[in-house]
């Protein structure tokens with residue numbers, strides 16, 4: 266599954282019955298709760314990174330990505346906008362690299 270697919274699934278849960286899925290339930294609690302959950306998952310990932318527990322960090326990183334997408338969906342920010350911003354920065358750093366040659 267790609268991040269695009271996961272984002273599409275999560276976005277579709279905005280209109281779903283909260284009792285039908287965990288994601289629909291979280292989205293129904295509002296953007297502040299989604300942001301809080303993202304923060305909790307990020308802290309859990311930081312702890313595993315500091316401990317250098319690679320297996321636990323992999324699992325927590327998956328939670329972080331999932332909750333980042335839920336937070337974006339909760340505020341109607343498309344994942345493509347985030348990817349476009351990353352591409353813009355990549356182009357910018359390419360231009361800076363060429364200019365320094």
Ligand SMILES: N=c1c2ncn([C@@H]3O[C@H](COP(=O)(O)OP(=O)(O)OP(=O)(O)O)[C@@H](O)[C@H]3O)c2ncn1[C@@H]1O[C@H](COP(=O)(O)O)[C@@H](O)[C@H]1O
Nearest residue numbers: 271274275278285286287288289290302305327328331332
């Ligand atoms: N990738 C995920 C995913 N990662 C984490 N989670 C859920 O996120 C929750 C967070 O874990 P916590 O330990 O914080 O949960 P908790 O302690 O029960 O919650 P709180 O009491 O703290 O609120 C867990 O219940 C996980 O099941 C996810 N739930 C769903 N997905 C994917 O999202 C898509 C939609 O899923 P539905 O939620 O079933 O619609 C599917 O493709 C799923 O695979």
